[in-house]
Amino acid sequence: MSTPRANAPRAGTPQTNAPQANAPRANAPRSLGDLQHSIEGCRRCPLAETRTNIVFGVGNPQAEVMFIGEAPGEKEDLGAEPFIGAAGQYLNSLLLLAGLRREEIYIANVLKCRPPGNRDPRPEEIEACTPYLREQVRAIAPPILVTLGRFATQFILKTDRGITNLRGQVHLTGPFSVLPIFHPAAAIYDRSKEPVMEADFRLLGRLLTTRRSEQRKRGEQAGSAERGERGEQAGSAERAGRGERGEQAGEGPANAPLTGPSKRAEGELGGAPAQ
Ligand code: URA
Numbered sequence: 001m002s003t004p005r006a007n008a009p010r011a012g013t014p015q016t017n018a019p020q021a022n023a024p025r026a027n028a029p030r031s032l033g034d035l036q037h038s039i040e041g042c043r044r045c046p047l048a049e050t051r052t053n054i055v056f057g058v059g060n061p062q063a064e065v066m067f068i069g070e071a072p073g074e075k076e077d078l079g080a081e082p083f084i085g086a087a088g089q090y091l092n093s094l095l096l097l098a099g100l101r102r103e104e105i106y107i108a109n110v111l112k113c114r115p116p117g118n119r120d121p122r123p124e125e126i127e128a129c130t131p132y133l134r135e136q137v138r139a140i141a142p143p144i145l146v147t148l149g150r151f152a153t154q155f156i157l158k159t160d161r162g163i164t165n166l167r168g169q170v171h172l173t174g175p176f177s178v179l180p181i182f183h184p185a186a187a188i189y190d191r192s193k194e195p196v197m198e199a200d201f202r203l204l205g206r207l208l209t210t211r212r213s214e215q216r217k218r219g220e221q222a223g224s225a226e227r228g229e230r231g232e233q234a235g236s237a238e239r240a241g242r243g244e245r246g247e248q249a250g251e252g253p254a255n256a257p258l259t260g261p262s263k264r265a266e267g268e269l270g271g272a273p274a275q
Pocket of ligand 1: 069070071072073076081082083084085087088109185
């Protein structure tokens with residue numbers, strides 16, 4: 001039996017709010033179902049010869065957070081689902097530190113097919129496979145992307161920098177806040193990484209709390225502006241009837257950006273908002 005990915009990480013394994021991220025777009029992306037259907041039987045790279053199953057991705061299609069791993073391991077290849085082996089169990093426990101449950105998130109990999117023996121993804125495999133990931137990200141349009149490990153991070157942020165350098169900071173790219181984190185398998189292999197993993201998942205929790213409270217505030221302000229406007233319209237109609245002068249309506253919606261440690265990056269998904 002080949003070594004499970006979780007126990008055998010490869011040597012060297014080691015940023016705004018997204019106002020448009022969940023909004024409907026004129027140029028709508030394909031649905032996840034259509035996309036999944038379209039990649040059945042994919043033969044874009046030689047991994048098609050050795051895989052058991054394509055591991056498309058799983059989870060909430062409207063997730064606030066999308067996790068991106070590297071490639072399926074043995075269990076995932078057999079079960080056709082990402083992160084169901086040891087790394088997945090560990091990931092599930094880390095999610096709780098961020099106040100997340102597995103069913104709330106969406107999770108997918110850079111590669112949809114298992115590299116034999118869990119070797120590193122090859123550049124040509126990444127090139128062949130990542131159009132699928134790009135479409136997944138566009139379909140879900142999550143405000144937050146968590147990249148697990150070097151390959152996902154370097155692909156999304158379009159950088160050669162190492163994960164050790166990038167992890168634990170929010171990088172802003174296009175409408176996405178990207179939080180790189182060590183791959184869970186790396187921390188299973190090297191237990192000294194556990195505290196850092198835990199700190200990064202707590203940071204994710206804070207990011208979510210901040211984002212949600214800002215969203216709530218914007219909702220309240222928009223609501224009070226709308227109420228103010230309705231009151232103003234009703235009042236001015238009434239005053240017009242009585243020949244009185246109108247008053248100022250309520251406050252407009254705030255545009256507070258997402259706060260937290262962040263860096264602006266020209267990533268894979270940077271520039272134009274997802275479409
Ligand atoms: N490691 C990954 O990167 N992805 C999986 O789905 C499982 C292990």
